Amino acid sequence: MAEPQNSPPASGGVDPITGFWRDVWARSTAGAGIPGMPGMAGIPGMPGMPGMGQTGDSPFGGAAFTPDAMRRMQGAFYEAMAQYAEQYMRSPQFLESMKRSMDQAMQLRQQMDGFLKSNMSSAFESASGGSNSEILGAIRQSSAQLQSQIAKIDERLSDVELVVSGKPRASKSSAKAESKSKPKPQSKSQKKPTKR
Amino acid sequence: MTQTQTPFGMPFPSPVDFGSSGFMGDPTGAMKAWQTEFETMGKKLAAMPKVLEAAMKTKKGSTPHEVVMSESPVRLLRYTGKSDKRHGTPVLFVFALVNRPYVLDLLPHKSVVRQFLSAGFDVYMMDWGVPSPADATKTLHDYVEGHLHRAVERILADTEQDQINLVGYCMGGTMAAMYASLHQELVKNLLLMAAPIDWSSRDSLLLSWTDPQYFDVDSIVDTFGLIPPAFLGNSFAMLKPVANYFQKWQGFYEKMDDERFLEDFFAMEVWSNDNIPIAGEVYRDFVKYGFQQNLLVQGRFPLGGKKINLGNITCPVLNLTADADHLVLPCQSTPLKDCISSTDYTAMSVKAGHIGLSVGSRAHKDIWPKATAWMGERSAPRSVD
Numbered sequence: 106m107a108e109p110q111n112s113p114p115a116s117g118g119v120d121p122i123t124g125f126w127r128d129v130w131a132r133s134t135a136g137a138g139i140p141g142m143p144g145m146a147g148i149p150g151m152p153g154m155p156g157m158g159q160t161g162d163s164p165f166g167g168a169a170f171t172p173d174a175m176r177r178m179q180g181a182f183y184e185a186m187a188q189y190a191e192q193y194m195r196s197p198q199f200l201e202s203m204k205r206s207m208d209q210a211m212q213l214r215q216q217m218d219g220f221l222k223s224n225m226s227s228a229f230e231s232a233s234g235g236s237n238s239e240i241l242g243a244i245r246q247s248s249a250q251l252q253s254q255i256a257k258i259d260e261r262l263s264d265v266e267l268v269v270s271g272k273p274r275a276s277k278s279s280a281k282a283e284s285k286s287k288p289k290p291q292s293k294s295q296k297k298p299t300k301r
Numbered sequence: 302m303t304q305t306q307t308p309f310g311m312p313f314p315s316p317v318d319f320g321s322s323g324f325m326g327d328p329t330g331a332m333k334a335w336q337t338e339f340e341t342m343g344k345k346l347a348a349m350p351k352v353l354e355a356a357m358k359t360k361k362g363s364t365p366h367e368v369v370m371s372e373s374p375v376r377l378l379r380y381t382g383k384s385d386k387r388h389g390t391p392v393l394f395v396f397a398l399v400n401r402p403y404v405l406d407l408l409p410h411k412s413v414v415r416q417f418l419s420a421g422f423d424v425y426m427m428d429w430g431v432p433s434p435a436d437a438t439k440t441l442h443d444y445v446e447g448h449l450h451r452a453v454e455r456i457l458a459d460t461e462q463d464q465i466n467l468v469g470y471c472m473g474g475t476m477a478a479m480y481a482s483l484h485q486e487l488v489k490n491l492l493l494m495a496a497p498i499d500w501s502s503r504d505s506l507l508l509s510w511t512d513p514q515y516f517d518v519d520s521i522v523d524t525f526g527l528i529p530p531a532f533l534g535n536s537f538a539m540l541k542p543v544a545n546y547f548q549k550w551q552g553f554y555e556k557m558d559d560e561r562f563l564e565d566f567f568a569m570e571v572w573s574n575d576n577i578p579i580a581g582e583v584y585r586d587f588v589k590y591g592f593q594q595n596l597l598v599q600g601r602f603p604l605g606g607k608k609i610n611l612g613n614i615t616c617p618v619l620n621l622t623a624d625a626d627h628l629v630l631p632c633q634s635t636p637l638k639d640c641i642s643s644t645d646y647t648a649m650s651v652k653a654g655h656i657g658l659s660v661g662s663r664a665h666k667d668i669w670p671k672a673t674a675w676m677g678e679r680s681a682p683r684s685v686d
Contacts, residue, residue: 171331172338179551187543194506194539200515207516211524241435 355563374430387421390680397472420673437526464489530576617645
């Protein structure tokens, strides 16, 4: 593996990518409890680890990798990767790329909406998503106004009914509603009780 | 603990001692171990039909219920499981708007709903439903003061009670706290599960990602209207990418011949992939006033024309947190204690993650019996007619 000539050397004269994988590898093997690994001396920046590949006492060239050891190594590898991922996803580089991706996604969506609104809806004489939103917004606004008015009428009606029946208020919520309600023409209400 | 410095400056902990068994020497032992491993692999492959069967059998929710109120797409569910109703004050679950609420009733042995039914409560659930483009302009105020308030009024009318027990989970917990602050007279007890209240800590990844410098929530909402479910689902999965995209599947392979595990696994998979969109205006409110400006703990979170003042909460409060919660860190929930006026405040924590709080076996063994007892002691007894 040749090192890229322009890449800046990281700590210990190793480029960041090799350094990263060396750390993960070291962490994985160490986590698995394996004291040394063979075959890394030939890779720049990946030092050979003593104790492996020399003894010849196992069919795997010195290290008897059991499934259990492999699992531990895998667990340690995941742990190392998770730590790197967390660190990277907090970095300004990641946040900048996230922002760029979001901006592109929004631009694409706006272009699609614009195209559908200007071309497709007129071609097929149908309502576009944009016009639907406008209509729904208007309906929602009217609905909110109506609900507000109905709530006020409901409060006033409750007050009138209470005055007519002469009963005290049953719950605190009603009391709260009463305190909020505006002053009402009591005399008029008393003269004309609402029929239900 | 000794540490190794990496080129990126992140310290690794020292190698963990995994014991001395089987990594070097004894080639015969290693060969035997591999032979056993291949045999196990064969057994797992033979279990594939069971895996498919378990996947096909997966249901959404486990306890029978009826729909007592419907305001499309929102529904109010009442659970009808058989139980000896001992408490008069009903319980209403308020779940988050970003996923489906049946995680609280995932499986019979992992159902928070059943815990409350067994404890003698009348149990209701807000099912917010799947918002359509027509719901994109709904605000947090529409949900809290609209749907939730009408559901509470309906439950109180049906059960002939004056007050209700609110149980809020995650974002639903924040909404329940807001509701309690606005209608304290209607809330008997408030139980919050991993509810974000304070967004001042920068430890959460979500808080880094929603930094106003990088995340323009206004543009996103104005462009999309409804926030796409894939966006939300992938964001949550990316909080733990190695666990969600690799370790989960390794764990699945390890236990795929265990039928009980398969049932649990597929139930969780179905739920976690059942993402729904969220109304853009709600998302804007939550991200802007919560994540970015942290207005709730300051008593300045706007809802309708009012400001939410958590100091209005005077009822007993039980605040549940999960130690390993990466979505809502415990430090985002615990400041509630200092914001409310309740004299009866209890906090409990469990060693679990965000979802483990509702489906974890440890939570069901240690936390929920205590939580239901806590609520039972503080609820009105059921009147005998």
